[in-house]
Amino acid sequence: MLFSGLKVWTSRSLWIHRLHEGINGGGKARYSSCSPKVCIVGGGPAGFYTAQHLIKARPDVTVDIYERLPVPFGLVRFGVAPDHPEVKNVINAFTQTARRERCSFYGNVNVGKDLSVTELQEAYHAVVLSYGAEGNRRMGVPGEDLSGVYSAKDFVGWYNGLPSCRELGPDLSCETAVILGQGNVALDIARVLLSPIDLLKKTDITQPALEVLEESRVRRVLIVGRRGPTQIAGTVKEVREMVNLPNTRPDMLASDFEGVKEALKDLPRPRKRLTELMLKTAMETPGEKEHERREKASRVWGLRFYRSPVEILADPQRSSRTAGIRLAVNKLEGSGEEARAVLTGEMEDVSCGLIISSIGYKSLSIDPSVPFDSHRSIVPNNMGRIQEAPGLYCSGWLKTGPTGVIATTLNNSFDTVRSMLEDMDSGTLNTSAAKPGSQSTNALLENRGVKPVTFSEWEKIDSEEVRRGAAIGKPREKLLTVEEMLQLAGK
Secondary structure, rough: HHHHHHHHHHHHHHHHHHHHHHHHHOOOOOOOOOOHHHHHHOOOHHHHHHHHHHHHOOOOOOEEEEOOOOOHHHHHHHOOOOOHHHHHHHHHHHHHHHHHOOOOEEEEEOEEOOEEEHHHHHHHHEEOOOOOOOOOOOOOOOOOOOOOEEHHHHHHHHHHHHHHHHOOOOOOOOOOOEEEEOOOOHHHHHHHHHOOOHHHHHOOOOHHHHHHHHHOOOOOEEEEEOOHHHHHHOOOHHHHHHHHOOOOEEEEEEEEHHHHHHHHOOOOOOHHHHHHHHHHHHOOOOHHHHHHHHHHOOOOOOOOOOOOEEEEEOOOOOOOOOEEEEEEEEEEEOOOHHHHEEEEEEEEEEEOOOEEEEOEEOOOOOOOOOOOOOOOOOOOOEEOOOOOOEEEEEOHHHHHHOOOOOHHHHHHHHHHHHHHHHHHOOOOOOOOOOOEEEHHHHHHHHOOOOOEEOOHHHHHHHHHHHHHHHOOOOOOOOOOOOHHHHHOOOO
8 A cells, every 4th residue: 555655656746747847748848938827716725735736837827816815825724723833834835835926816806706707717828716615514403593503614713713703702601512523623623622721822813712712611522423433534633632631531432332342453554543542542441640630630522423413402491592402323334434324213412502513614606607516515527627617627625525634635736737737738728829817807806996915915914913922922813804904914
């Protein structure tokens, strides 16, 4: 397995090398006399990786990135947990890309509203849609609109400073919280809810969120999944962080782990390590030091398997508020990743005042001219080529659905760029005619009263956030409104 993986990367590396040299089979650079102009919609990881690959591969291409918010970096800024600063280091590479002469960033431009995709197609040789997944997947159960029920996207956006989530104001006055879903986002939220406030004070979590968390009465968090321990979507790093979280102890059900030890031998290595960690946490008697630590803990977390939400239960005294959740108990049919959760008919009620649904993000259609699969919430595509739409491409979660981590997005964007370059090379994508690029779109935006934020103007915002953070011992203190961002950018 290791060597086959190396072989793939070697061939990919050779392909990149050839692109960097601009060489075709005949040994000569084969670029049209007209410089290709490419526009990318979305300034998150997918957008920046796409720009990075393009600029490295074609020394004659120019790339413009359009972003709805005045600030770049998407989920790296608004999705990564505040206590995971190392994951945000990709921003350094993205900044290098944005500062390249052949790359321009235009924040505060809402494609689909300020500019149409058709107008972008008229201005550029190719348009890449990389705007991610801004919608929430609904649970589809009675009571999910009650007060006290939040989507993971909104909750994460609230503590990470996403302007649209600033007013969320979650009520953390209850003792028990239930998180539905067992991916890394669910584990991030559990960790934020239970972390000692002194740890969070050293991160870039927003000050208003910090104040709410400081007053939080949440002492117990259950992280619920519909399948079993060997199907959990979280990774070993995130589960280990929960196991080692100061002032907390795990609370697992032995019945959830029946037969799991026997299944270990058939699991791939990363899955095996993760399952062993959960088994040890749930079933083994802790050593003296760990036992003492758990005894002193005032907060509790637990993974709950084989359970699906059926109904959010309203508070009898305050009918608009949640007081609990009804879960259906499942059993599995099949094994491994293909295992399906099947209802047993048994139900279980859990009292809780906070429910966070972390069952996935979904992409939305931003322009009726672009094909969209509303069932799968993606743009139908073949290796990034949008079907029945020549010159239109996609990358990131809009292309695949919301799966994987930032490194997955790197490969995903690479494949889209390869498709685009093949099309340029074969003439399928015509780059021979001159296109106006941002000259045309800037004129349209000016006529419509839209003031784009350039990357150097973002850097003014960045400097101010870092300055404000340093004053209170944090890496940064984010601006929380678009108005304040625009004001600092000089708009």
